[in-house]
Amino acid sequence: MKSTLNLGILAHIDAGKTSLTERLLHTAGVIDEIGSVDDGSTQTDSLALERQRGITIKSAVVSFSVEDMTVNLIDTPGHPDFIAEVERVLGVLDGAVLVVSAVEGVQAQTRVLMRTLQRLRIPTIVFVNKVDRRGADTERVLTMIAEKLTPAVVPMGSVAGQGTPAAVCTPYTAADTGFTSRLVELLADHNDAFLSAYVHGDNTLSYPRLRGELAAQTQQALVHPVLFGSAITGAGVDALTAALKELLPSARGDADGPVSGTVFKIERGPAGEKIAYVRLFSGTVRTRDRLPFGRDQGRKDQGRRDPEVGGQEGKVTAISVFDEGSADRSASVSAGRIARIRGLGDIRVGDTVGIPWTKGPEHRHFPPPTLETVVVPRRPEDKGALHTALTQLAEQDPLINLRQDRVRQEISVSLYGEVQKEVIEATLADEFGVDVTFRETTTICVERLTGTGAAAEIIHKDPNPFLATVGLRVEPAPVGSGVEFRLGVELGSMPYAFFKAVEETVMETLRQGIHGWQVPDCTVTMTHSGYAPRQSHAHAVFDKSMSSTAGDFRNLTPLVLVSALRRAGTVVHEPMHRFHLEVPADSFGALLSLLARLRAVPRVDPVMRGTSYLLEGDIPAAQVHELEQRLPTLTSGEGVLESAFDHYQPVTGAVPARPRTDHNPLDRKEYLLHVVRRV
Known part of the structure; x- marks a missing residue:
C-alpha cells in the first residue's frame, strides 16, 4: 500500500x-x-x-x-x-x-x-x-x-x-569523512546513547546507522x-x-478509527457550491456519509468565544482525492490523505470534521488583523453584490473580518497588510465583477475593562420602555480568554429564547465599546431577569403590546450593557508588533532616531554581530508600514526587518475613537428614537 x-x-x-x-x-x-x-x-x-x-x-x-x-x-x-x-x-x-x-x-x-x-x-x-x-x-x-x-x-x-x-x-556519501564527522557530532548533541557510542569509539556507528539516526532526528524536528x-x-x-x-515522516492515522480532520481551505465550484479541502487524521469518509463538523473548541476568533461551536452536519455528495497531479473522484478518503469534499454547505476554514484531533501539533491561535479599511463600490448599485462577494471571501478566510455599518451603509474589512487590498480588489473584479476603491487604512484597537460594573432595568419601571427585565455585570477576564456569558439567575425564570436573545445581543454589543472598539476578554453575568407572560385581550389573539418578545430583550440589552461598561470603565489599547531588526553599523544612529519618532521601544540592548547591529523591540502596528518604507533607503537596502503582532498596550495621548455602526446605545435618546420611535 x-x-x-x-x-x-x-x-x-x-x-x-x-x-x-x-x-x-x-x-x-x-x-x-x-x-x-x-x-x-x-x-x-x-x-x-x-x-x-x-x-x-x-x-x-x-x-x-x-x-x-x-x-x-x-x-x-x-x-x-x-x-x-x-x-x-x-x-x-x-x-x-x-x-x-x-x-x-x-x-x-x-x-x-x-x-x-x-x-x-x-x-x-x-x-x-x-x-x-x-x-x-x-x-x-x-x-x-x-x-x-x-x-x-x-x-x-x-x-x-x-x-x-x-x-x-x-x-x-560514506566516503566523505568530513561529512560523516560533522554528522556524528550533530546527532550526538540530541541522543545520549549515540553520544556515548561516539565517545567510546563504538564500531557499530556504521554509515547506515548514521543515516537512520539522521532520519529519526529530522522526523523529530x-x-x-x-x-x-x-x-x-x-x-x-x-x-x-x-x-x-x-x-521526512509519512502520514500516520488509523483508517478504521473515528473520523477526525481539519478544513484548511475553502473554494467554490462552477455552480457556487462549497468545496472543502480536508486533511484527514483518522477514520474514513465515504460518499453519502453524514459528516458532523464545526469549529474547534480551542479556536478563538478575535479573542471571542464562538457561541455556535460544533453541532452541524452535512451529507457528503462527492470526494476527490489528490493523486498524480490531479484530484480524482473517489468513493472514499482515508486517514493521512487530503481530499476535496463537497456537500458541507455551511462549513468554514478552520472547522473540524468528525471529532477534534488531539494528537497533532499545538492549536494555532492566529494573531488578529491589525488594520482596517472601508470598501466602497465604484457603482452605487453594486452595494448588494459587494456584500455578497465579501461574505464569500470571509468564508474562505476567517481572518478577513467584515464590519457592516448599518448607519452609513458601508462595509469595513480587516487586513494584515496593504498588499491584501490589491488581492481583494482584484478578486472582487475578476470573480464577482464588482469594481471597488478603498478608504484610508486605519489601525484596529481594542477596549479593555479597568474594573467591574453592573446595571439593570426592571420591567414596568421607568425609564425602561420595554417589556423585559435585564441586569448585567461585566468583569475583566485574563487576556486571551475571550468573552464568557454566564447566568446569575435561574434558567427556568423565563423562556430560554429570551436568555438566548440577551446572550447574542451581548456578544454583538461588545463589538463596539465606549469608544467604538471591540471589548475582548471579559465575563458578562446576567443578574436580573423578568418578562411579561404571553397575554391577550378577552376572546382575542396574542397581543405583543402586553407580552414580552425576544425583541424586547434584544432592544433593552445594549442600553443595560453600555451602562455597565461605563461604570466598569474601559481603556483603549493599540496593537503592538514585536520587531527584529538587523542593520549596518553605519546606519544605526539614523535608525534609532526613526524608531524614536515612530514610538518604537527596544526590549533589549542592541547586539553587535560582525558589521551589523541586531535590535529587538515593540512598535505600534500603525507605524510598521512607514518603517518598512523608510528602512531600504536608510540602510542602502541592507536592513532586514521582521515584525508580527505581539500584544496590545494602552494608548498614550489622544484616545482614538471609531465611528459606531449601530443606533448608539450610548445616547439613550437617539437610540430610543431609532428603536421604538419615541423617547
Missing part, C-alpha cells in the same frame, strides 16, 4: 518555491513542461493577480509520486501579508521544505517561517535554491542559516561551479538537513526528491 507525505513548501517571496514545485512535478513526470512564474503558467498560481505579480497568494495542492509514496505538495504564500494562509496550512503538514535563495540568503520572512516550523515541531528540510544564479554563495548562506535560523543543520552535499548555469550538486540545487536547471532536485522519502 502506498504511503502518503503531506508536504509544505515555504519561503520568503522570490526564493523560488513555486518554481521548485514545478520542477518536482516535472521530475516526477506529472507535467511535460515546466511552467514559468513570470509567464503565469505554473500549476499552483491560478489566481489572476498571482500570475500578474508572480507571487503566491492562496495555498494550492498538487501531488506526485516518489516510488511507493504519494506526496501531496502544498505551495504556500511567501509574502508576509499572507502569513495567516501559511499558518493555516502548517497544521495539516507531515513535513516541510524551507526554500532559501543562494543569492539573497536568509531573509526576514524566512526567519518568521522557521520559528513557526520549530514551534510546531514540523520536520523540515532546508533547500538552498538558485545555485546557478550569479552571486550564489552557498558557504555564506550556510553560515547565515546556522546563525539566523538554527545551528542544528548539516549540509548534505557540495556544489561545483556555483553562480553559473553549469552548477552541479553532488550528494555526500531536532535537526535540519540542508540540500543545494536549482529549480530552474534541475540541479540537486533528484537528491531533494530522495530526501523527502528518506528523511
